[in-house]
Amino acid sequence: MKSQIVKVLGGLLLALGGGVHAQDIDGQNGLLNVTGSMHETPCNLEMASQHQTIDLGVVSASQLQRPGDQAPARLFQLRFTDCQRTAGSIRSERTGNLTWSAYQPVLSVAFIAPADANDPRLVKVQGITGMGLRLTDALGRDVQLGSRGEPLFLTLGSNTQTWSVRPTRTLAPLTSGVFRAVVDFRLNYE
Numbered sequence: 001m002k003s004q005i006v007k008v009l010g011g012l013l014l015a016l017g018g019g020v021h022a023q024d025i026d027g028q029n030g031l032l033n034v035t036g037s038m039h040e041t042p043c044n045l046e047m048a049s050q051h052q053t054i055d056l057g058v059v060s061a062s063q064l065q066r067p068g069d070q071a072p073a074r075l076f077q078l079r080f081t082d083c084q085r086t087a088g089s090i091r092s093e094r095t096g097n098l099t100w101s102a103y104q105p106v107l108s109v110a111f112i113a114p115a116d117a118n119d120p121r122l123v124k125v126q127g128i129t130g131m132g133l134r135l136t137d138a139l140g141r142d143v144q145l146g147s148r149g150e151p152l153f154l155t156l157g158s159n160t161q162t163w164s165v166r167p168t169r170t171l172a173p174l175t176s177g178v179f180r181a182v183v184d185f186r187l188n189y190e
Helices: 002-017
Strands: 074-083 088-091 098-101 106-112 131-137 157-169 184-188
Touching (some): 098 106
Antiparallel strands (some): 088 098
């Protein structure tokens, strides 16, 4: 049995590598490393959704005169493909209610980022002071940074979920300049 495994593995190496030669010539051979991972999830996140840039453009200081003032929001989406018919359920961290379906995947998304020092509901920006970023879901509910969002049903096949990001004035003195923030997100299926 052991010798059969060695012969099979040797045959696979010859088939994949085109043979092993005793005298390889420099520049005539190479190595291809193949990696990956296997996950069992009800849906796949599209590659374009994994790394996004949201350009808020020029935010006018006149829109953010007082704490709580907000500039126009920009929408962003996560797109899912190959959603399979499967049972799903997630308990809401906010209400404790159970959301479930016998036939649809159920998902929650957690957004993780440093919080603004003056308003922990907002994402901290780098480069300026006096402004943070408010994340909201499609129903206008604030995203609680670091916590799972409300459960979402995903339809079979392809699916798109939408959130928004909105510049919001904080209590700190407002300064001008280029700003940026990085927000990670994690998908949760149960």
